[in-house]
Amino acid sequence: MQPRQLATQILNFALVLSTAFMLWKGLSVATDSPSPIVVVLSGSMEPAFQRGDLLFLWNRGMNTSVGEVVVYNVKGKDIPIVHRVVRRHGGGKSPLRLLTKGDNNAADDTELYATGQSFLNRKEDVIGSVVGYIPFVGYVTILLSEYPWLKQAMLGIMGLMVVLQRE
Amino acid sequence: MSATTKIAVHSLSDLKNTTDDALPNYLHSLKFKQVHKQTDIRLALGYTAVIIAGALFYFDWKFGWEKSKPYTAPAVIAYFLLNTAFSYWLWFVESGTVYEGEGKTGKIRIATWTKKHIPVYECDVFFTPAPTESNPPQKIRIRTPFTRWFTADGYFIAKPFQQWLASEVPVIGAADPNNVVEEIGRGSETERVLNVTGNNAIDILEQLKASGAKAAPGSGRRRKA
Numbered sequence: 001m002q003p004r005q006l007a008t009q010i011l012n013f014a015l016v017l018s019t020a021f022m023l024w025k026g027l028s029v030a031t032d033s034p035s036p037i038v039v040v041l042s043g044s045m046e047p048a049f050q051r052g053d054l055l056f057l058w059n060r061g062m063n064t065s066v067g068e069v070v071v072y073n074v075k076g077k078d079i080p081i082v083h084r085v086v087r088r089h090g091g092g093k094s095p096l097r098l099l100t101k102g103d104n105n106a107a108d109d110t111e112l113y114a115t116g117q118s119f120l121n122r123k124e125d126v127i128g129s130v131v132g133y134i135p136f137v138g139y140v141t142i143l144l145s146e147y148p149w150l151k152q153a154m155l156g157i158m159g160l161m162v163v164l165q166r167e
Numbered sequence: 168m169s170a171t172t173k174i175a176v177h178s179l180s181d182l183k184n185t186t187d188d189a190l191p192n193y194l195h196s197l198k199f200k201q202v203h204k205q206t207d208i209r210l211a212l213g214y215t216a217v218i219i220a221g222a223l224f225y226f227d228w229k230f231g232w233e234k235s236k237p238y239t240a241p242a243v244i245a246y247f248l249l250n251t252a253f254s255y256w257l258w259f260v261e262s263g264t265v266y267e268g269e270g271k272t273g274k275i276r277i278a279t280w281t282k283k284h285i286p287v288y289e290c291d292v293f294f295t296p297a298p299t300e301s302n303p304p305q306k307i308r309i310r311t312p313f314t315r316w317f318t319a320d321g322y323f324i325a326k327p328f329q330q331w332l333a334s335e336v337p338v339i340g341a342a343d344p345n346n347v348v349e350e351i352g353r354g355s356e357t358e359r360v361l362n363v364t365g366n367n368a369i370d371i372l373e374q375l376k377a378s379g380a381k382a383a384p385g386s387g388r389r390r391k392a
Contacts, residue, residue, distance in 0.1 A: 004203060004206050004207075004210070007210055007214075008206075008210065011210060011213045011214060011217065014213075014214075014217040015213060015216070015217060015250070015253075018216065018217050018220035018221070018246070019220075019250065021220055021223075021224060022220050022223075022242075022243055022246045022247065022250075025223060025227075025239050025242070025243050026243045026247070028232070028239065029239050029240045029243055034232035
């Protein structure tokens with residue numbers, strides 16, 4: 001194969017991946033959230049959200065009120081948690097602090113937070129409030145994270161298709 | 168020079184790709200030199216975009232969202248601008264160009280396409296006959312069915328393809344006068360070969376005999392009169 005033809009096919013594959021990544025980053029910039037789309041991983045918010053629901057987040061306008069559903073990251077753990085705000089402190093000049101609770105959980109989230117932390121810092125911990133959702137379509141990612149080999153298989157098939165296909 | 172691999176004759180993309188691949192082979196045999204400028208510009212646009220995305224990915228993975236945030240928006244904008252330029256170049260500037268080159272007889276650029284489910288090779292040929300400085304650039308649109316150079320079982324035959332190009336495109340014809348044929352569709356080498364087979368010779372003999380038999384009574388009539 002000629003070098004330019006090879007370079008073109010590698011480029012086609014790279015463009016597929018990079019476009020997906022840059023669309024994601026573009027959405028991140030627009031919503032001001034590091035992770036503007038998340039998948040519900042647990043049933044702690046049933047019946048509002050089921051496992052596998054796809055949530056769209058918005059992180060502009062930091063004045064979160066009680067009743068809003070927010071997604072937050074706990075320091076030292078990298079799994080985002082989707083829970084409802086049940087109490088808020090501060091705001092204005094002092095940093096806004098939130099207490100959250102899963103609708104389906106008996107107790108609030110104090111135990112889930114990092115050790116010594118009893119409130120979420122709105123600005124530092126929360127990555128966005130839920131503004132919309134699509135039920136169930138995120139289940140694919142649950143499968144992908146529970147069966148990691150699926151990820152490699154999918155990536156491999158995608159790459160193979162781009163390389164083998166002409167037009 | 169003819170491709171020895173067999174293709175599926177009902178696959179339009181196979182027909183087109185095989186023919187496209189034969190184009191540079193033929194033109195290079197006529198001492199045309201390929202110009203890669205268009206391809207190189209497209210590759211440069213594409214790879215610059217990919218490098219920007221890769222850099223952002225690395226930076227984000229290494230330093231996290233908060234650190235990479237100020238660079239994300241400019242990188243995203245730059246990426247999509249380059250991506251748009253890339254697509255524009257691919258669709259509107261190159262628009263199907265499979266060969267661009269220059270030979271002793273002039274410059275040439277060939278763009279090809281097919282219409283969905285129609286096995287006809289469509290070409291736009293842009294050419295400037297030598298001397299390229301003084302001659303105006305010209306454009307012709309030529310098309311012909313793939314059956315002209317593909318056998319029924321899917322082998323590419325170079326000769327009729329070359330004859331077609333040489334006859335239709337002046338710049339190629341000037342570089343390869345031996346392949347220029349007067350009447351399109353009749354000068355194929357395969358047909359010429361068929362004309363001298365034994366069967367054919369017998370046919371011709373039969374025809375001559377038949378006409379001779381007819382001529383005899385004719386002359387007889389004349390004698391009677």
